Amino acid sequence: MAEDKRKSQEKITEYDALYQQFYGEENSGQLVDQAAAEILKKQSEALREQAELLDLAEDMIMVLDMRHRILFWNQGAEEKYGWSREEVLGKNIHSLLKTRFPKSLEEIEEHLVIRGRWEGELAQTQRDGSPVLVESRWALRRNDQEKPLAILEINNDITQRKYAEALLQRTLEELEARVQERTADLKKVNAELEIKTRNLEELNTALTVLLKKREDDKNELEEKVLSNVKSMVLPYVDKLKMTALDATQANYMSIMESHLNEVISSFLMKLTSTSLNLTPREIQVASLIKDGKTTKEIAELMNVCSGAVALHRNHIRKKLGLNKKKTNLRTHLLSLP
Incomplete structure (x- = not known):
């Protein structure tokens, strides 16, 4: 019971720190009254509840600052990538996971700032060195002045699906190659049969002519002898x-x-x-x-x-x-x- 209580308290402290990283820069150096403190407390509790819900998701959910440093790392990310929350906080996610992008990171960031969202496939590496392919969705968080504050990144493991698709594609290509090979063989056989058929037809025609000539000669000879x-x-x-x-x-x-x-x-x-x-x-x-x-x-x-x-x-x-x-x-x- 004491251990569970300690872990629960650590989570609350972590979520409070996360909240401060979202909103602390805007409130630093300012005095707040009791009413403001009460509002901040309620927002902090709401944020903690939302973060706990994120832990229940099977997807890998991360919150990053604008330099792609990890502010939040849910349980799904821990299980998939192999690093605990404590080990990754503050680290650059793409350096950690050796992320390979479909295009340059600068182009993706520009798209994110303009559109507020980005989606694509990323190739990453787990702690044990195993590759993983994810379908990644990024959403930009802004403050009241529309200044970018953080990035919500949600990744879904599609490694098995991609492997199955690649296997299916390879199988289809092999089947297509076999069909083309078989078709080529059949065309070759048909061409050979056509040549043989023509040769037989020509031979048959020649034999027919010879037989007719032989019959005509025979009849002519018979008629001559008879006459x-x-x-x-x-x-x-x-x-x-x-x-x-x-x-x-x-x-x-x-x-x-x-x-x-x-x-x-x-x-x-x-x-x-x-x-x-x-x-x-x-x-x-x-x-x-x-x-x-x-x-x-x-x-x-x-x-x-x-x-x-x-x-x-x-x-x-x-x-x-x-x-x-x-x-x-x-x-x-x-x-x-």
Whole structure:
């Protein structure tokens, strides 16, 4: 109990001294009457109550003279910075805390005198050497003649918040870098795929052209062989069959005719595979028509009269569905797949 009473008395003495530092210069050398003394006493008590309330705040609250010497140092400042009130009174706060300002102290003081307030972030150092970043708010106290008397400084520790913000910013930057890197990789892969795709398309086009040329050459060769066999070989085979042949010769003739028919079977299969029901003779006529032979030429090659060829032509047109159309028979035969 005695110790608590002593500490309480020390606080009262300290707050009284603080009050005198605020107002003592203005009252020095002047006699005050009892009424004035009573007013000063009430103001002193009010100041002590306000100072006790400041001790309850978690923020660091300091009162400085115009040379930034410490006049008041609350409990929050003691806990955060590590110095007791007794150790710091009268010392320059910025020398003590090694304060680093966002701009020169002269500029801040000029702003404070003109505006009456200043806010900003300060980097300071605790007693154990640990850095601390604070959000600082300064308010200027003036006398009745508007002369600056003291500065109320309230600091809020934002070290953890700034650390979290920096960590978040660094994380966002790393993510952005990864996204950009991934985007660049994807663009590179897409570019490579586009090149490969173009190459494949060009290769496919070239192959298509080559295959078409090969197919055209094959068809052309087939047509040429078919035409030559039909125009240069088969007519004479038919004429030989009309002559007197012994059994051996007739057998050879049959074998030769069979082989020749196999050679020219490609086009003949096209005619027979479309369910046209063409007779062998009609197929032979259709094949010669396709080769551009006239009715007279066909009659001579087949050793028949022109009327017989005309009759076969009519039957072919009817079976191809052309009997009532003006479509040229040879053109139609050439168009067959």
